[in-house]
Amino acid sequence: MSTYLQLAILGLAAGAIYSAIAQGVVLAYKGSGVVNLAHGAMAMYGAYVYAALRNSGTFAIPPLPNPLALIDGVDHLAGGHLSLPSIPTMINFGHSLGTIPAAVIALATAALLGYLVHLLVFRPLRSASPVAKTVASVGVTLTLEAIVSLRFGTDEVAVPSLLPSNTFKLFGAPIPVNRLILCGVALAIAAGLTVIFRYTYLGIATKAAADNEMGAMLSGLSPDRLAAANWILSSLIAAIVGILFSSLTGLDPTDYVLYIIPALGAALVARFQSYWIAAIAGLLIGVIQSMIPQLHTDFSWFPNTVGLEDGVPFILIIVAIVLLGKRIPQRGTLLGVRLPSSPQPRCALPIGVGVTLAVTIGLLFFPPALRGALMNSMSGTVLALSFVIILGMAGQISLMQVAIAGVGAILVIRFAGSLPGDLHIPFPFAQILAVVAAAVAGLVCGLPALRVRGIHLAILTLAAAAAFEALVLNNTSILRANDGSGALPPVSIFGLNLDINRHFPVGPAGIPGAWFGFFELIVVDVACFSVIRLRRGAMGRRLLALRSNERAALALGVDVARTKMYAFMYAGLLAGLAGVLSTYTFTGVSADQYSALLSISALAIAYLGGIATVGGAVYAGTLATGGLSFTLLETYVHLGDYQFLVAGVGLVITAVINPEGIVGVMNGLVLRLIRRARPRSGPDADLKPVRQQPAVPAALAGVES
């Protein structure tokens, strides 16, 4: 028993990290309405600044564009050897700093970071949809990770401890004092934030602005300043957490980013409102995780499967949230999700034929590298289509689409693979079975959506994706080590071998060949047109009604539960199809393709392409990893070590400037071109209104008819 008590107390330390990060997330949400996925990364950044000052007396300057580089480059092109000064990467104090000056500088940096994140990212997005804000926070995470990798490297860094290292005995078991201090810090943060929000001007004004922003403004409050103050406070808390906790476990660029997932679970249990509940939920997650190894050491019946420690807390979170959820949404709970419009597809056939022709030409005549990129873009498009249905049309924020793609990928290997234990089911039955199974997985995973909505559903599905990663992807008895490349025999139709590496008789030789690309193109076309057909039909209108207002849709006779389940199943089917296509492209499956963090990235890509239209999914496909845009830039603009940084900054800029996605901008450009091409007096009214039509009445009109 004493061992379990000891483990429970020790688990409080890990729980304290989740707890403190969760409280920072709640603070940012209450202060500015943002679910800040970058909070863990902000904690990491503060800790790195502190560690560098303490270890080597250096202060890292983030990579900034050097205006002189342009002159340097022009001079170099002209054959000159000008060497203009570059921006320094570090300020060196000459000796390692003491604890207090290092902590003061690190906290000041954190405060500045919080203010800049507010000023440059979330302030411009104040009226954007929660999804746009979430996408921007993914960009902030990537940017901070990239800066840390560039300035501090990827190896683990030791951080001088601020905490005592002595232990005391409790029932004969040694307990390090520092673990209890960390737990105390987490609880102190909860107490402090509760006091601030209950008794101080900042807290009361923030609550007022959150309840009624217009009212608060009329009372003379500035929501903007309040948000800035909350961001600074949130960033300071993150830095304190990072500095204190990293001395315990070391510091690397990824760990704190991963802590955000259990922390979000804790914040969700607290419904993004109560610091105390978030604190206690975080601590409990840590305690549960610490008990699990001892349970399966002591009890042979206790499952000893890979990922149990990671997976179990998420499963508990899912159960808790579903039980706490409501079957019918309460008043006011549906105002959160505002999404880009989902217009009726126009000219779908000619556009589709044109794009298909263009891709065909690309497959035939592109050099092999771009041909491969086209194929990656096509499977990326199908995955983005699944987001179009579930989020763009049904309004359900699902972050498990990548995990469901993983279900399709793993199952197609099991059904059609060539390794011992595989079922060797012939084409197309194995592939169809895998896709159908993914659809069923989508349906089952969508069941919580009957009781959970909005950003809560997003976090719940992220927890599901994390559980999938922990319990399935990391489990070598499910995803075998040799399921990687080469595990899947090529598709063969009527004796025609569609091997990814088989050369097509026309066009440049090289790997990959175009045969599989043509097969993929047919599949993608069918998928795109099925989604267009769905959007045009009665079910599409029901989905849009559901997206616009679930209560209103219910009142109008839409079977909300059935419609939601239909959306999850259809999106699951498309995600599974993307997984199957991807598995054939790489002739195998690897765990890293379907991780929980990739789910967030995939949503970000789909959102930026254009979440509500098929065209947007096609743009998103080109943005996918290994896709056409990616490869073109890699080929012609060598980013080297800066590619992560450029990706992060690019994501933030795009989310801030084009919160409706690229497709909206592109459509606007096309419309403008058409208008210019037409006579000034010509009727162009039909080109205007698509994005101005209010989605709700149109959708509801469709339902009524």
Add this chain to the structure above:
Amino acid sequence: MRRRYLCTVSIGIVSLLLLAGCSSSSKPQTSSSTSAPASSAALGTSSTGSGQANPSLAPIEVGWANEDTGTYAYPAATDAALAAADYINDDLGGIQGHELKLDTCVVGLDDQSNQQCGDQFANNSKVHLVVVGVALNGGPLYTAVSAANKPMLGAVPISDTDYEAPDMDWYFGGAAAEYEGIGKYAASLNPQNVSIIRNDIGSCVENSKLMTEQLPASTKVTNVAVPVGAADPLPQVISAKVTTANAIMLCFSDCQSIAQALSTLHVSAPVIVNSSCINPQELTSDPSLYQNWVVVNFGTQANVAASNRSSALSLFLTEYAKYGKLAKSGQLPGNEAPEGWGIIMTLAQVLDQMPASSLDDPSAIKAALGAFKGPVVLGPTTISCPGAAPYTAVCGLGTTQYVLKAGVPVPISS
């Protein structure tokens, strides 16, 4: 207008969104050089030339793929490989007078970057051979290169995909050799209780089985997993019953947090780890954390005391300090630097001994690589290709053991 301009610019920028795996091929870097046939006494083995490579001869292009960036990054391998190529071209007369040119490509954990590197090498008619440093998800890379019938030589095999890769010869033993070696070393201590603490990932599950198989059947093994990125591994370390263990075996990519947990519990049992567990910077910053730990290495520890250095290691340290970019910036040689150096130096030796007319013949190169029996520079003294099942692509499974004393590895003579 300004907003529209920004929108347009942002479309350009957003196309950079590589989010998920983000890593991919990089611009080729090449090693430089000039004139006359060459030698390699300095390789630690045979020799044939000296001076610079002959610039009038066409260079021999070799593909080099390595995980240089990302969550798990091993840039030291690439840095040392490029340093080796420069050294060969500048001081050893190249390969039969030809400059050795490495076409580098960076792979990541994602399938896409691995496949893109594979396609890049497969489609480059000047590349007749691909060398892999470390590739944690190399399957798509191997499939693409193999489809082009080009042979592959590898430095550090990590996974089952590596062990069984077609058309591939790994000259170092990698993870399989190290974890088997860890188990054997623990078995030599005749322990009654052994604790295995490992990352909660598939490869460590397999490695822990490999370690357990080496132990006597009577040994009681407590095997505990620590989630990747665990905030505090102390509870798991306690559950592994380390205080009563006679030996502790670890499977981690970075052991710092485990070392701190063991230190907190004042554990005295020998801790046996592989070479990538402790990075040189950590060891330098707090050597007491790792005092008396045993390191099992399939290659060579670069940071041994001068009195324990072989001539090949001394040469590596001297020349790497001269040619290695990371070394020039004051960094200690990373764990994978000796393997990056060793594999290129050994390759040079194999190619030096081939008929000049066969240097552009993939099948002849494949045969020469397979026939090589060692010694591998900074690696196993003898190798045999293909390897024994289940490690058919691994030619050398030998290891060396070191014990850490005040942060310095001391070879165990055993």
